[in-house]
Amino acid sequence: MERGTTKMTVKRVVVGMSGGVDSSVSALLLKRAGYDVIGVFMKNWDDTDEFGHCTATEDFEDVAHVCEQIGIPYYGVNFEREYEQRVFQYFLEEYERGRTPNPDVLCNKEIKFKELLDRALDLGADYLATGHYAQLRHNGDGTVELLRGADPNKDQTYFLHTLDQVPLKRAMFPIGGMQKPEVRAIAKEFGLSTATKKDSTGICFIGEKNFRQFLKTYLPAQPGMIEDTDGRVIGEHEGLMYYTIGQRRGIGIGGRNDSSGEAWYVADKDLARNVLIVAQGADHPRLFSTSLRASGLSFVDGKPPHPDEFRCTAKFRYRQDDQGVQVRMTGLDQCEVVFDTPQRAITPGQSVVFYDGEICLGGGIIESRQLVESN
Template sequence: MTAPLVIVGMSGGVDSSVAAWLLLQQGYEVQGLFMSNWDEDEDGYCTAAEDYQDARHVCEQLKIPLHKVSFAGEYRERVFSYFLEEYRHGRTPNPDVLCNREIKFGVCYDYARRLGAEWVATGHYARVEHDPSQSRAKLLRGLDPNKDQSYFLHAMPGEALAHTLFPIGDLQKSEVRRLAREQTLPVFDKKDSTGICFIGERPFAQFLETYLPAQPGQIETLEGRRVGEHRGLMYYTLGQRQGLGIGGRNDANEAPWYVADKDLARNVLIVVQGHDHPAMLRGEAWASQLAWVAGSAPAPRFDCTAKVRYRQPDQPCSVEVLADGGVHVRFHQPQRAVTPGQYVVFYVGEVCLGGGVVDRTA
């Protein structure tokens, strides 16, 4: 009997490398697929060329083929254009969620299936529970609470999730490193990538200003008192402390300043003093562009927990599904710096229900 073919998304990092090795141990026929999503790197910040060589060396050691494909056009159209549009409107997007939905488990998934893959796999820290009697699967948190990536995967298309494997989802990061070292994989001590893939390690403001013209304006307190100037609302996010340029002032105490709001109509950044200032807290949020892992919400109204940012501890809340398909979320405790453009993702225990984009708060 022929072993099922699984194509593993190889990033050149330790997680996908160990995922490929584990699948070989489990008896699958394994092939690697390296995708590039960004074709502009005049400043040398992109590591795609180096990552491809690392992926190639791992696949050579594992004796598996490696395919290489570029989805730069699709990425620019489906992810990057949305990223810029959100910043243009003063919001703070999370392109990783869209990249997973549109690229890794969208066009890349389709490409792998055309290559004959029965399964696709990645090095994400998440788990999937397959039900052979149904076309959909359940998305579960990864067992390592410090690395769980279900937040970024909640919008995966249902068909793709049903044919996806997350081989390292049951492991701690330390175990993944140990396995890579024991198997002498050449990337066993490679540093984890951070930040947004197309920005790399370059300064964020430097990157953004090459695509969007900055519109400087005033920084004001809640009372309307001017305390400084901002470089452009797109460079700031709610809850931000660093980079405000508000030094010690004779008319204020010494507590640090934080971004509390953006007045888009007046191009004004509103700041307050103190990490837990009441103006930073929100008890309600409205979200749209909902993606439910099961295909629909569990009920018109339900209780669950939610995250409004990656790594945030789960927050109890009540959710009401609205007539337009969006949701109204009421947090049991006020939440700090709930940010329009970011995702609110819902959970019941280990199961990820889905999520949507925060539009407004109260």
């Protein structure tokens, strides 16, 4: 190298590729931006059916085809053991407790941005990129902020809220500033084989399977009584684990001559008596809460905005508009969240995620709720 010249170092990026259009375009954009890109496909679950069909095999074939089109190397990694131990067992334990977990949140924390990130670093990568709809802002003091994706219909910060500074400083979200139609348009423009592939939905290890049949394979069902909010027995349930707070379909009560004719909703679960409690009408007070308690808190910045109390907005489930709340810290990783207005179907086991405008602050797991009618 001649004196006075500067050697340019090309940054290496490992892209977690699922076989879908989002991660495909993420890899393409990084390659076109001049990065040294490697595609990695994770196999987290053996979904081979009775006929020997496995969707993971098809997804890996799609990854291979896209990587060949883009001109990047690709690998497959198997995290089935890690996923079973850290995500699936948690999933089963929560359902056994009568709660409704969100395994995607834990998968991002424990698998994608821990196991896959470690594997990326082993490959000499500077960054790990994924096809999430989220954005990052790097501040002058070296900290990183997690921002909502530009497409409000696809924003995935709800599922990324457990990530702190360590993984986020190594993360890249190439399509986070784009709208979904833009992503598909780019895939079509460059002829990527995944351009028109349908988005995956639901929990990866359940897929298209019947949820109740799947759960019954791992947990024994314990049928019991269904009571209305006045304590009258009005039916039988198949097992509390099959129901979630606010659920309307699949309760199996049907029409009753002594009721108003409105739909029935799951209002609560009495685990001690193995009783499912239902309320009639979507606006029944038993479905609404004024506050919740959460544990297992994690904040992107490593600490809450204020050590005692702070105002922000929050989501209690993925597809929900932000709600105004007051957060009161009650321990190192515990808090009480008081709602500006009563909230419907607050569900233990789900995540409460905090926001300050476009910034995702962090969140925790919902433990309990304060009902409107019990005030």
